[in-house]
């Protein structure tokens with residue numbers, strides 16, 4: 252997969268993209284990330300990327316010309332097909348694991364990072380195919396949001412995660428939160444690992460994990476449970492627990 256990132260602060264990506272899973276994905280040629288500086292596509296001596304908002308008001312707005320020119324240079328000569336051009340904005344659709352899964356299937360993505368008061372509306376209207384927010388809060392720039400997206404997408408590119416770090420049981424992968432995890436020591440400060448996990452009975456362990464996932468989701472994110480299909484046995488197990496808690 253190739254991801255082109257258009258931004259004002261390319262150096263912000265250096266360390267995060269040289270560590271852990273993203274580094275490994277790049278080294279095994281499963282991921283190619285190209286960072287572009289929007290400033291390189293300005294044509295005045297000051298390399299101006301922003302200007303005052305029409306109508307007045309605080310802050311500066313990113314100008315459309317360098318962003319269109321850069322995006323069109325990337326698209327030129329490439330079979331862009333249905334290539335998503337994602338604008339990072341707090342006004343976009345909230346990023347979910349479902350969106351991440353869909354984007355991870357794309358061969359080529361473009362991510363556009365805003366800054367200051369945001370980006371000229373014509374970029375929203377005539378260049379972006381998708382607008383995505385990483386949460387209901389406002390960051391200073393889209394760079395951190397792009398890093399979050401790249402990290403979440405990279406985990407799902409086939410071949411990136413080894414079987415020992417598979418994403419299949421991760422929270423949000425199947426509509427549930429993940430079950431609790433434990434490692435050695437078996438007892439720490441008198442707190443013991445649930446005995447079922449030491450039993451070696453894989454069937455019972457799988458059942459315990461599924462039930463814990465359901466319980467956690469019911470307790471922490473009850474609205475998520477509305478979307479999950481549970482077996483009759485799971486439904487009656489969880490309703491008994493809910494009754495006991497009330």
Ligand SMILES: C[S@@+](CC[C@H](N)C(=O)[O-])C[C@H]1O[C@@H](n2cnc3c(N)ncnc32)[C@H](O)[C@@H]1O
Pocket residue numbers: 339340341342363364365366367368369370383384385386387388389390391392393394396
């Ligand atoms: C200070 S914000 C601009 C916010 C804009 N004035 C508004 O109210 O919608 C600057 C840039 O940070 C990025 N950004 C801020 N919050 C974000 C979020 N929650 N998700 C994705 N990108 C975000 C966007 O690229 C945005 O253009």
